[in-house]
Amino acid sequence: MLSINQVQDEIIEDFAQFDDWMDKYALLIDLGNGLEPINDQYKVPQNIIEGCQSRVWLTAELDGEGKITYKAESDAILVKGIVALLLRVFSGRTPDEILNADLYFVEKIGLREHLSPTRSNGLLAMIKQIKLYALAYKSKMG
Amino acid sequence: MKLDSQIIQNIRADFPILEEKIYGKPLIYFDNGATTQKPLCVLEKIEYAYKHLNANIHRGVHYLSQKATEAHEEARSTIAGFLGATKREEIIFTRGTTEAINLIAFSFGEAFCQEGDEIIVSVMEHHSNIVPWQMLCERKKMQLRVVPMHENGELQIDAFRRLLNEKTKLVSVTHVSNVLGTVNPVDEMIRISHEMNVPVLIDGAQAVPHIPVNVQEMDADFYVFSGHKIYGPTGIGVLYGKEKWLNALPPYQGGGEMIEKVSFEKTTYNVLPFKFEAGTPDYIGSTALAEALRYISEIGLDNIAAYEHDLTAYATEQLSAIEGIRFIGTAAEKSAVISFLVGNIHPYDIGMLLDKLGIAVRTGHHCAQPLMDSLDIPGTVRASFSFYNTKEEIDVFVAALKRVVGMLS
Numbered sequence: 001m002l003s004i005n006q007v008q009d010e011i012i013e014d015f016a017q018f019d020d021w022m023d024k025y026a027l028l029i030d031l032g033n034g035l036e037p038i039n040d041q042y043k044v045p046q047n048i049i050e051g052c053q054s055r056v057w058l059t060a061e062l063d064g065e066g067k068i069t070y071k072a073e074s075d076a077i078l079v080k081g082i083v084a085l086l087l088r089v090f091s092g093r094t095p096d097e098i099l100n101a102d103l104y105f106v107e108k109i110g111l112r113e114h115l116s117p118t119r120s121n122g123l124l125a126m127i128k129q130i131k132l133y134a135l136a137y138k139s140k141m142g
Numbered sequence: 143m144k145l146d147s148q149i150i151q152n153i154r155a156d157f158p159i160l161e162e163k164i165y166g167k168p169l170i171y172f173d174n175g176a177t178t179q180k181p182l183c184v185l186e187k188i189e190y191a192y193k194h195l196n197a198n199i200h201r202g203v204h205y206l207s208q209k210a211t212e213a214h215e216e217a218r219s220t221i222a223g224f225l226g227a228t229k230r231e232e233i234i235f236t237r238g239t240t241e242a243i244n245l246i247a248f249s250f251g252e253a254f255c256q257e258g259d260e261i262i263v264s265v266m267e268h269h270s271n272i273v274p275w276q277m278l279c280e281r282k283k284m285q286l287r288v289v290p291m292h293e294n295g296e297l298q299i300d301a302f303r304r305l306l307n308e309k310t311k312l313v314s315v316t317h318v319s320n321v322l323g324t325v326n327p328v329d330e331m332i333r334i335s336h337e338m339n340v341p342v343l344i345d346g347a348q349a350v351p352h353i354p355v356n357v358q359e360m361d362a363d364f365y366v367f368s369g370h371k372i373y374g375p376t377g378i379g380v381l382y383g384k385e386k387w388l389n390a391l392p393p394y395q396g397g398g399e400m401i402e403k404v405s406f407e408k409t410t411y412n413v414l415p416f417k418f419e420a421g422t423p424d425y426i427g428s429t430a431l432a433e434a435l436r437y438i439s440e441i442g443l444d445n446i447a448a449y450e451h452d453l454t455a456y457a458t459e460q461l462s463a464i465e466g467i468r469f470i471g472t473a474a475e476k477s478a479v480i481s482f483l484v485g486n487i488h489p490y491d492i493g494m495l496l497d498k499l500g501i502a503v504r505t506g507h508h509c510a511q512p513l514m515d516s517l518d519i520p521g522t523v524r525a526s527f528s529f530y531n532t533k534e535e536i537d538v539f540v541a542a543l544k545r546v547v548g549m550l551s
Contacts, residue, residue: 021165021498026549053490053506053521075520076488077550078495 004097007089008105015109024110025078032080035087038073049125054079056122060133067092068137070130082111082123090130095138099131143442145449145529153441154530156181167500170535175320175348175479175526176504177370180434184374187433191426199425200399200416214425217432218415224435225365225382226356231414232388235423238379239347240270242366243314245381245418246343247274249391250312257283260309264289264297264326265516266319269509271345275314289315291516295322295471302331306338313342317349321508321522322471323454323479325353332361341387347371351528352450352477354443357382369427374434378427381418388414395420446529450478453527453536460540464547470522481508481522484543487550489523495546496523501539 002010018024042059049056054076061069070091072083089105090098106123145153154160157179162169171179191213197206199214215230222230236242255261261275265288272286279286287310289302297315306313313335318325332342341363349355351372357365364387369378383391393400393411397420402410411417438446457480461467466485483489493505506521507514514521525539 022495022545022549025495025498029549054488055520076490078491 001092004089004093004101008103008108011085011088011105012108021110028081029077030081031084032074032077032082035073035080035084036071038071042071043073049122049129054122056083056126058126058129060130060137062137062140066094066141068095068098068134070133072126079122083126086126086130095134095141098134099138103127143445145441145445147532150449150530150532154532156183156437157530158182158185160530164500164502165498170501170531170539172525172527172531172535172539173502173504174351174528174531175371175508175524177376178351178373178528179530180373180375181437183437184430184434187430188375188426191429195429196426198422210425213429214423217425217428220432220435221380222382224439225350225380226358227382228358229385232382232385234381234383234388234415234418235428236366236379236381237377237424238368238370239345239366240274240368240379242364242379242381243271243343243345244274245394246312246314246364246366246383246391247278249394249418250341250387251278251282253391255282255284255311258285258309259311260285260287260307262287262289262302262305262310262313262315264302264315265291266295266297266322266324266510266513267314267316268320268345268347269511270347271314271316272512284311285309288512291324295319295324295473297324297326297331299327299330299334303334306335306340308338310335310338310340313340314345315342316345316347317355318346318352318477318479319471319510319513320348320479320526321481321510321513321524322473323476323481323526324471324473325349325475325477327475328362329360332363336361348477348479351438351446352443353447363387369431369434372431372434373438374431375427378424378431380431385414388418393417393420397421399423441529449529450527453531453533454478454480456533457525457527457536457539460536461543464540464544466547470517470519478527479524480526481524483519483522484547485551487547489521491550492523492543492546495549496539496542499542499546501542 015024043057047057047059049058054074056074058072070087074080074083159179195210195213197210199211218233219230222233263271263275275286287305290298292298317328328344335342343364344362346365346367350367363384365382367380370376400412400417400420402412468483470481489505493503496503504524
């Protein structure tokens with residue numbers, strides 16, 4: 001399995017092939033459309049990450065090998081695209097890998113505007129929640 | 143005077159920001175409901191005031207202080223004239239619409255409201271015209287009553303009549319909806335309220351930049367607006383209040399300027415308008431706002447209204463060709479605002495992609511969540527126009543929207 005940084009570099013390369021913003025966003029839309037929908041049972045208020053404009057549901061499970069599987073979805077396609085990227089980076093990793101990760105791909109592919117702390121789509125909140133799950137599972141594992 | 147394309151080109155040249163390129167594309171600014179761009183004369187006024195008129199006002203004996211005071215008080219007179227107020231003392235400077243509403247919610251509440259009383263707002267209010275009243279209601283154990291609307295975005299005036307009763311202390315409604323563009327029949331609502339001796343506050347933030355307003359003809363008790371939405375600077379706004387009401391209300395904030403005499407035993411308050419202007423006022427902002435009002439008065443609010451009406455009608459017609467488009471707000475009387483949704487596409491996705499094509503629109507709930515809830519939608523895409531926008535820009539916008547919808551469908 002590739003490391004977190006290797007996956008991030010792959011993503012950066014995927015986006016680097018396009019100069020035009022609309023092409024980059026078309027790729028994001030494709031990724032969003034390809035994201036596996038989560039079961040309705042997970043679409044409950046306690047799983048919602050409140051962004052200002054779109055809703056994101058996020059859940060996590062720890063498997064027998066001590067790795068976390070994240071599942072997430074949004075009602076906006078572009079946000080779903082970002083969710084797909086985050087899952088590609090973080091899902092199937094150990095809590096330590098997730099907690100120690102230095103997330104640089106968002107900046108590199110020019111999605112930094114999504115990180116704006118106010119009125120954004122909640123990307124910051126999503127990353128925080130991903131890390132909180134990792135922290136919770138890590139302390140559970142002792 | 144009809145604003146023809148030559149005049150509009152001249153007007154556009156007054157707004158330097160319209161020359162900006164966004165991601166390499168010419169800026170198309172359709173977010174005028176959120177804030178308007180500033181003409182050169184306003185920008186130059188700010189620079190001039192700081193370079194030549196800057197000294198703290200009112201109590202200074204020196205030359206500069208007197209010049210600054212004159213400019214600030216002249217601005218008050220300009221605004222009084224613009225709104226058709228009887229007296230310049232009826233114009234109170236605030237930080238904006240929000241602060242003006244908070245001021246009345248506090249001071250009126252202190253003077254006239256008791257447990258069990260009621261305040262009436264409408265379902266289409268901006269959060270700024272909901273939350274200050276909710277805070278008052280909580281403080282005084284009062285009830286907030288809400289005027290419902292018809293599906294097309296017009297208020298239900300019959301329901302409004304029924305809501306008014308002997309417990310109603312004040313009605314606070316928007317002149318123009320920031321989401322739906324509906325121009326509410328405020329003259330009629332004020333007349334109905336006055337029959338019950340209930341005063342009315344009108345939120346004019348979305349009205350004054352687009353239609354002529356005369357507070358005396360309207361007979362509003364309070365009328366509020368923000369400078370930055372009418373081509374002036376940020377951080378300055380206006381509360382108009384009838385003298386008899388303002389005199390009857392206690393001060394909102396304490397500090398300098400608003401006092402007559404201070405001692406530790408007893409402090410007496412200054413007269414209108416200073417009673418409501420604690421602290422050093424934004425005298426640079428006030429002079430720049432007055433300049434903005436002079437600028438649009440020269441173009442003429444009637445001319446602006448006619449031009450923007452044409453523009454909005456044209457945009458509505460062109461947008462109607464897009465499959466699956468649904469307009470939110472189709473009142474007979476509408477201002478230069480178009481809110482819409484396309485199929486099941488999330489407004490956020492449309493806004494983000496339009497941005498990449500250089501087009502600035504607003505998406506989301508537009509600080510009117512109760513209205514969104516009542517319409518059962520998460521938000522809208524909103525294009526809001528100004529007289530510096532053109533039909534050519536609308537053509538580019540409609541073509542861009544078609545492309546974006548194609549990508550997202």
